[in-house]
Structures are given as structure tokens and as C-alpha cells.
Amino acid sequence: MTIKLIGYPALGPTTKVIITLKELGIPYELDPPASFQSLKDDDYIKNKHPFGKIPVLFDGDFRITESRAICRYLASKYQGKYNDTILLPNDVHQASLVDQYISYESFYYDPPLSKIVYQEKVAKKFFDKDPDLEVIKENREELAKVLDVFEKLLEGKEYLNGEYSLADLFICPNTNYVYCIDTHSDLWDSRPNVKNWWNRLCNRDSIKTTFEEIKSKYNNTILVTHDIREVGLVEQFISYESSYDDTPVSKIVFQELYVNYIGSTLDPAIIKQDREKLMKF
Ligand SMILES: N[C@@H](CCC(=O)N[C@@H](CS)C(=O)NCC(=O)O)C(=O)O
Numbered sequence: 001m002t003i004k005l006i007g008y009p010a011l012g013p014t015t016k017v018i019i020t021l022k023e024l025g026i027p028y029e030l031d032p033p034a035s036f037q038s039l040k041d042d043d044y045i046k047n048k049h050p051f052g053k054i055p056v057l058f059d060g061d062f063r064i065t066e067s068r069a070i071c072r073y074l075a076s077k078y079q080g081k082y083n084d085t086i087l088l089p090n091d092v093h094q095a096s097l098v099d100q101y102i103s104y105e106s107f108y109y110d111p112p113l114s115k116i117v118y119q120e121k122v123a124k125k126f127f128d129k130d131p132d133l134e135v136i137k138e139n140r141e142e143l144a145k146v147l148d149v150f151e152k153l154l155e156g157k158e159y160l161n162g163e164y165s166l167a168d169l170f171i172c173p174n175t176n177y178v179y180c181i182d183t184h185s186d187l188w189d190s191r192p193n194v195k196n197w198w199n200r201l202c203n204r205d206s207i208k209t210t211f212e213e214i215k216s217k218y219n220n221t222i223l224v225t226h227d228i229r230e231v232g233l234v235e236q237f238i239s240y241e242s243s244y245d246d247t248p249v250s251k252i253v254f255q256e257l258y259v260n261y262i263g264s265t266l267d268p269a270i271i272k273q274d275r276e277k278l279m280k281f
Pocket residue numbers: 011012013039052053054055065066067068
């Protein structure tokens with residue numbers, strides 16, 4: 001049974017799941033939602049994600065939401081099935097340590113990073129707001145402190161838990177967004193252990209190809225296939241078209257083309273009136 005992933009590949013949580021699927025060699029189908037607004041439809045909330053979010057994964061009848069939970073599920077069920085990659089160790093102590101690093105990632109590393117992503121990549125594009133330089137500065141400082149700790153944690157190790165795991169994988173999507181901004185890459189590059197770790201991660205096949213796809217298809221912008229503003233604007237223009245423009249056009253079409261067929265006579269006053277309306281639009 002093919003695994004179906006609902007999400008937009010260039011958005012961090014969906015990217016995490018895609019990297020996990022690739023790491024484990026699991027075949028899957030991507031099913032991007034019709035629009036961001038559709039995530040709030042009753043049907044979507046009832047049958048896909050109760051908070052109206054992406055990603056959502058279906059494995060046959062089994063449905064699971066939330067990127068980290070999805071990736072853990074995939075590793076627990078499929079690791080070892082299609083290749084030898086291990087993302088969650090079988091040993092209970094090692095697995096618990098991976099959970100510990102995931103917790104560092106979720107609660108210390110990701111929050112300041114996400115705030116920088118929001119200011120740099122989302123505020124202008126989606127809300128037409130200039131990035132708040134004070135927020136960026138504060139969160140850079142916070143992230144720098146976290147990276148100082150990571151620098152020590154990575155001493156003598158290739159990955160956070162020694163061996164590569166979900167903890168390393170989870171940091172990749174948002175780090176990629178911020179690292180690609182020239183004014184922020186120093187945060188990683190100025191710390192030798194962190195820098196080597198990040199380079200090692202970027203050279204993994206699954207991560208490299210995923211980032212290359214995001215760069216070539218989406219130019220490292222947060223959302224491109226279904227840009228929230230473009231979708232909103234298209235819907236707005238459809239509404240203009242059906243509510244305003246189409247009404248006088250339809251009346252002229254009726255007068256000019258159909259009245260003959262129904263044995264009636266053309267009414268020049270209606271045509272004149274609707275031509276005037278149409279010109280205003
Ligand atoms: N904790 C969730 C976060 C999911 C999330 O916030 N997804 C965003 C896209 S990156 C979303 O669906 N936003 C739609 C909305 O909030 O309306 C996860 O890791 O899956």
C-alpha cells in the first residue's frame with residue numbers, strides 16, 4: 001500500500017518527513033493540498049488534521065499528523081525494510097538519548113531559529129511586513145548561545161548522538177533556510193564542530209537532494225507551489241469575475257446572441273446600460 005503524504009515540500013515540517021522517507025527508502029506519493037485555506041475546511045479538520053495543519057501521512061487506513069511523530073512512526077515501522085539506514089537506535093538507552101536530543105532540538109534550537117525564519121522568509125512575502133531587525137537580533141543571540149552548547153555536545157562526535165539519527169535530521173529544514181541567508185551563515189560557520197556537523201548533514205544524499213529540489217523548484221522560498229497570497233488573490237479575482245464582470249457580459253451575450261433563438265427582440269437600452277457598467281469595471 002503506497003504511503004501518501006499531504007503537505008508542501010518546501011515547508012519545514014513536510015521537508016522533515018520527505019527527508020525521513022528518502023533516508024529509509026520508502027516509496028511514497030505526495031499530495032499537496034489544493035490551497036492553504038482548504039486546511040480549514042470541515043472535511044480536512046475532521047478527516048485529516050484536527051488543527052488544520054500539514055503534514056499528514058496516510059499509511060493505508062492509518063493516519064498520523066505532526067512531523068516529528070510521523071518521522072518516528074516511519075522509523076519505528078520501516079527502518080531496515082528497504083535499506084540499512086538507522087534513524088532510531090534499537091537499544092533502549094541509545095533511543096532515549098536520541099529523544100533527549102530531539103527535545104533539545106524542539107525546545108532550544110528550533111524556537112529562535114523559527115523566529116528568524118519567520119522574520120526573514122515569511123513576514124515580507126506573506127504579510128507585507130518588513131523584517132523586525134530587533135527580533136532577528138534577539139533570536140540570533142539566543143541561537144548563538146544554543147549553538148555554543150551544541151559546539152560542546154558535538155566535540156569528538158560526527159552527529160549529536162554519535163551516530164546519525166532523527167535528532168540531526170530534524171534540525172535540517174529550518175537551518176537550511178537561515179544558513180542560506182549570507183548574513184546568518186556565520187552562526188554555524190564560526191563554530192568548527194557545528195560547521196563540520198552541518199556540512200556532513202548537507203552531504204547526506206537524502207538531505208542534499210531534498211535541498212537541491214527545494215532550491216531549483218522553489219528558489220529557497222517558503223512556499224511556492226501554493227503561495228498563500230497568490231491563492232488568495234486568484235480567489236479574489238475569481239470572485240470579481242463572477243460577481244461583477246460576468247453579470248453585464250452575460251446580459252450583453254444574451255441580447256446579442258440568444259434573443260433571436262427565443263423569438264424575442266434585441267433591447268438596445270439593456271445593451272447600452274450593460275456596456276456602460278462593463279466599461280466601469
Ligand atoms: N508541529 C507541527 C507544525 C505544523 C505546522 O505548523 N504546519 C504549518 C505549515 S509549516 C501549517 O500547516 N500551517 C497552516 C496554518 O497554520 O493554517 C508539525 O511539526 O507538523
